[in-house]
Amino acid sequence: MKTIQLLFTAFILLLAAACNKSADVSSSTASNGSLTRFITVGNYLYAVDNSSLKAYSITTPSTPVFKSSTPVGFSIETIFPYQDKLFIGSANAMFIFSISNPEQPQKLSETVYFVRGRDPIVAFDSVAYSTVRSFGGGGGGVLNVFNIKNINQPTLITREGMTNPYGLGVKDSALYVCDGTAGLKMYNISKPYQPANRGSLSIPEIIYDIIPQGNTLVCYIQGGICLIDISNRFNPVIIAKLKN
């Protein structure tokens, strides 16, 4: 009997070179969690279904206009934008697309994981983080760290073992990984290719995803939401939960 091993990918790309000054949101800024199938970038909306990337113009935001559909792969799960790139996570690979022509994304690279998974990604100038969660095969998962200086050929630098990771997010030099039942894990990424484990915070509900917003992490947890104060980046404190 073939063991079905599916994983979940989340991406984060880290703006390592140019400090992430734009991260603080103003009152009207929109932010997505890292687990998402569609996002807006300027006047365009990008959506991934299981196998393709669709581009829509939202120059008139009330009325998207379809522009193109580009085949990507299979079991596509997540999409993450950074500058003129899109990072797309599938069950077994990370795809990077250029949107310098926003209406017709162009594939730059495809990096196949060693393990199958569904995986959100976060990426910045020179580094991309993705989590890959295995399920159906006894759990487990990893945090992958990629060097993306050569965008056409990302290289896996290192990986950290995880319990059952989902989404992830970055605030300044702190990388936060939602490790399911194992809570929120913190990493110091001052050296982006060598994340330093700075402990974890028990929720204790399963934590699925986060949106860093100022000094707060907005969290999607089992049974509701929670808000975590990160004024001290590596000493997060739960300040509210809303359940039921």
Add this chain to the structure above:
Amino acid sequence: MKTFLIPVAALLLFACKGKPAEVGEVDAWVPVYSPKADAERISNASPQPFVNGGKIATLGNTLFQVEQDKGIHIINISNPAAPVKTGFINIALCRELTLKGNYLYTNNMADMVVLDISNTVSTPVTSRISNAFPNLGVQFPPDAATGTYFECADAAKGVVIRWELKKITNPKCRR
């Protein structure tokens, strides 16, 4: 030769429809239908409980959270120590969301819909794009260890909004 091909073709047709042999009473997925017009109706409501929460997005101090397959919670987080639910948007088979300006983009079954959220008490639909997310419709039952048999969906009965596991006799479809 022709007489040989006909039964082969018939067998192939049989296989394509995925029709199982008569198996008697078994666990099988049964579609739950809704009239298309009802499933496409998007409406505002008072705050609802979390049952099976999903993906999140924020617009300033407003948090939107998917309630899987049901709609979107609207939560005011201007005081992070005391988040307050302020409303709910009913959207059949909702799973995804993103935002730009005063517009919320989400899925209603396989369609993409755009809602004007400049006033979160009333969020009218400004646009609908059919079948933008083919995989978010539910024309086939969930993969499950049990219940690989299912009752074939019949478009004439409406759109499938969910599947229920039931005991039925000789289900016609199998995956």
